Amino acid sequence: MLNNKGMTAVEVLLALALSSIIISLLFMIFYLFTNAYKINITAIDAQYNARMVATNINKDIRSAKQIALIGDRRIVITGETEKISYYLERDTVYRHSETKIPIAEKVAALSFNQQENLISFSVTSGLIGNKYTLNAVCSNRIIAE
Numbered sequence: 338m339l340n341n342k343g344m345t346a347v348e349v350l351l352a353l354a355l356s357s358i359i360i361s362l363l364f365m366i367f368y369l370f371t372n373a374y375k376i377n378i379t380a381i382d383a384q385y386n387a388r389m390v391a392t393n394i395n396k397d398i399r400s401a402k403q404i405a406l407i408g409d410r411r412i413v414i415t416g417e418t419e420k421i422s423y424y425l426e427r428d429t430v431y432r433h434s435e436t437k438i439p440i441a442e443k444v445a446a447l448s449f450n451q452q453e454n455l456i457s458f459s460v461t462s463g464l465i466g467n468k469y470t471l472n473a474v475c476s477n478r479i480i481a482e
Contacts, residue, residue: 376467383463386441387471390423390430390460393440394473397421397432398456401477412449412456423447430460 344352394412398404403415411424422433423440425447430440445468446461457474 379464379467380469383443383467383469384471386443386462387460387469389441390444390447390462391458391471391473393432394423394458395475397423398475399478404451404456404477406449406451406456409448409450412458 397414397416398412400416401414402417405413405415407413411422414421414423419434422431424431424433425444428444429442430444430447432438432440441462443464444460444462446459448459450457454476455474456476457472459470459472461468461470463469
């Protein structure tokens with residue numbers, strides 16, 4: 338009868354090879370899930386930034402007494418008590434009334450267009466691989482006297 342108390346070198350090498358393959362597969366799956374998570378977070382961040390800009394601009398346009406476009410990159414909204422300006426500087430959108438307040442970062446483009454009393458604007462945010470563009474049209478609620 339043979340003594341089966343130990344393992345042979347072949348069995349040890351086979352066990353090491355199988356365990357290294359399993360660990361490599363687990364790390365690859367972990368990397369793929371982590372990468373997918375980062376891509377989704379970047380996309381969500383781009384959407385959030387564009388929506389934040391659109392929400393602020395829309396709110397101020399709706400309560401405006403007068404709206405003026407300076408080119409297609411800046412809008413000046415005159416309300417009851419304040420004059421508000423929105424513009425893109427580097428990659429940040431600012432709301433400038435009495436103070437200059439950053440609204441969103443990582444914004445690639447901001448453009449405005451006016452047709453009669455309708456203001457349309459486009460916000461593109463995100464990084465090169467994950468850009469999100471939001472287009473909106475709105476008008477002020479105050480009827481000119």
